[in-house]
Amino acid sequence: MSDIKDQIETMARQARAAALKLSQLSTGEKNAILQAMAAGLRGASASILEANVRDLEAGEAKGLTKAMLDRLRLDEARIDAIAGGIEQVAALPDPVGDLMESWERPNGIKLEQVRVPIGTIGIIYESRPNVTSDAAVLCFKAGNATILRGGSEAIHSNRAIAEALVRGGEEAGLPEHAIQLIPFTDRSSVTALCQMDEWLDVIIPRGGRGLIETVVSQARMPVIKHYDGICHTYVDAAADEQMAVKIAVDAKTQKPGVCNAMETLLVHEGVVASFLPKVAEAMQAKGVELRGCERTCQVIDAVPATEEDWKTEYLDLILSIKVVGSLDEAVEHINRYGSHHSECIVTEDAAAAARFLPAVDSACVFHNVSTRFADGEEFGFGAEIGISTEKLHARGPMGLRELTSYQYRVRGAGQTKA
Amino acid sequence: MSDIKDQIETMARQARAAALKLSQLSTGEKNAILQAMAAGLRGASASILEANVRDLEAGEAKGLTKAMLDRLRLDEARIDAIAGGIEQVAALPDPVGDLMESWERPNGIKLEQVRVPIGTIGIIYESRPNVTSDAAVLCFKAGNATILRGGSEAIHSNRAIAEALVRGGEEAGLPEHAIQLIPFTDRSSVTALCQMDEWLDVIIPRGGRGLIETVVSQARMPVIKHYDGICHTYVDAAADEQMAVKIAVDAKTQKPGVCNAMETLLVHEGVVASFLPKVAEAMQAKGVELRGCERTCQVIDAVPATEEDWKTEYLDLILSIKVVGSLDEAVEHINRYGSHHSECIVTEDAAAAARFLPAVDSACVFHNVSTRFADGEEFGFGAEIGISTEKLHARGPMGLRELTSYQYRVRGAGQTKA
Structure with missing residues (x-):
């Protein structure tokens, strides 16, 4: 456990450092990186499919149901669809830098409320390997670094996808550690991630009630969850x-x-x-x-x-x-x-x-x-990271804007309280 | 413990029921209630001061420092200032019902994003008795029900203030259980409150690092915290x-x-x-x-x-x-x-x-x-519930608007997906 915790803490610190670099990228730079990631994914389709076969074989041996195996299965068309999804995200407007409000106070100070990235986001998900790309890419477009922790059934596919994204992106300037996949699937990695509140700003669990319950009871940082839809x-x-x-x-x-x-x-x-x-x-x-x-x-x-x-x-x-x-x-x-x-x-x-x-x-x-x-x-958000049943931060369908925070920028001419 | 937990669960359920009523009050109704609360507080000043003397005597016997006793001390002027604060909140614009955005989709559905109250808010605070009124009143103006858990040093003052607010408010239509003070200060009441995620939407701890750490590690619901200011x-x-x-x-x-x-x-x-x-x-x-x-x-x-x-x-x-x-x-x-x-x-x-x-x-x-x-x-927010060092939901100074959530309201003419 402590070894896993150390490794995850290293990843979390690296994610924070990457986030500071990501927050300074222009929209054009981010979009170029997204295009390169899509190309990287398409170019790596043979090795992704090879990795996927290993997951499918292991899944069959473990007795996964036909429906579960289908969720796990990739083919050329699915990989192409995932890459197409990245290109769609590149085409979406960038919320970072948006001026939400601006006003002036009687003492002359000028205030602006400006959208900025959240920073670092942990995504914990279950079997579908496409989430590796979908979630990382949306978070990236909003200027955030991600740590991905996928389910054990898809570990080989997830590794191959993450590697393809990072290799493709780095050629176009993706900062190191901007997208990190936890390479092992021990349960203790979830616990360790939940304790990284100094480095991780939020965890988004995507999966069944059991997973969400575990994260909610262990996490020290905010959790954006999605329980049932009744x-x-x-x-x-x-x-x-x-x-x-x-x-x-x-x-x-x-x-x-x-x-x-x-x-x-x-x-x-x-x-x-x-x-x-x-x-x-x-x-x-x-x-x-x-x-x-x-x-x-x-x-x-x-x-x-x-x-x-x-x-x-x-x-x-x-x-x-x-x-x-x-x-x-x-x-x-x-x-x-x-x-x-x-x-x-x-x-x-x-x-x-x-x-x-x-x-x-x-x-x-x-x-x-x-x-x-x-x-x-x-709703017209162009993409969705999930549907929040929280009332804080984001409620309902969450697009890129819901993956941002804000900062107050205040300008003056030497104003003091005294 | 289980007795305390039961009592707190009852309070939390009552808070949820009150919140549904509060969300339907008009701005005029809320402002009339706030005026009545201010009058109630002024009218009860004798009994509040009497309760405050009990806290001060207990504090002296416990050996509280002079600074701590001063934070605890109320007098006519301080009570008048607290009541004046309520009147100021009544005069602030009501964020509930604000149309944040509206748009239409090509299929003709019309969407609105509208500010609504968060719902139920737990406030855990330390010695200053004025927080009892300041926090409850701000949360109320934004349409939220509160459960207040103050520090043991101020318990008599807090009870007297909460009673005065509720009595005054109820005459003007304050829904039952809209403002509830936990009448005891056992540590286990904090733990119990942190487990009421089914009924409490958020906890705001106001106090030192120890208190905030406790809440962060125990709470299952979102916490809006304020750590150090370096x-x-x-x-x-x-x-x-x-x-x-x-x-x-x-x-x-x-x-x-x-x-x-x-x-x-x-x-x-x-x-x-x-x-x-x-x-x-x-x-x-x-x-x-x-x-x-x-x-x-x-x-x-x-x-x-x-x-x-x-x-x-x-x-x-x-x-x-x-x-x-x-x-x-x-x-x-x-x-x-x-x-x-x-x-x-x-x-x-x-x-x-x-x-x-x-x-x-x-x-x-x-x-x-x-x-x-x-x-x-x-910043011109008119009042402040705190300064968040969170990046989610609210960052920096938090006014009334930061005590709201939103709801998507969608209108159409029979649109279906099929």
């Missing part, structure tokens, strides 16, 4: 029922395994008789299993829902349905059982929407739009 | 030397016990011969003890500085002085030994300032202005 759609008394069916089916079935998919449908009692049968039919046509509250089960054919259902992120073709007596009851249910991620109200009543949106304590609230739009790309 | 003034080769003396003396002596006071003076070797004797004379006239690097001690009378001096926040009339060969060396020293709080460059060379400000990794950087201006009041 998203709701509330069909109001004044809903356009046809629109409500369309939105609900989309939110549940268009991609059920993701965090912004709907898990619970709340239906105003005023539309139960007409709406519930319609939505049930549409959901069943898509193969969705329905679990309903008592009143729901009186109207449609559904499995009786238990208390546990309201707290469950199915990530699957299962939907819980609850009848509510009012908009307030819907809001109360969402704030109590939801995960503060994304919710939708379907209504033609603008006043109802105006009440619903601010009352729901969630990162993203939608009026007549599927919750599946809770996403950095859909 | 602030620097760098006198450049192109400095106006008279201005440099004035700024340096102000930064060191105007109020040496605060975090934005200067601790280390960095002097470019080009001005050593002329500037050092002048600044030494001015500092010595103010009773400042000088500790210098080798080159400093060759020119002026100073105690030889050790490595430890560069890392020390004296909070006293002591100044360390170092001669540097270049602006880059000054930047390097600051980034290595500083606490990323506030630094100043004195120079007439605009290009040097333009290089220095972004290169220094600190919350506030000043050109020809004393570091003593690193302060929410001086």
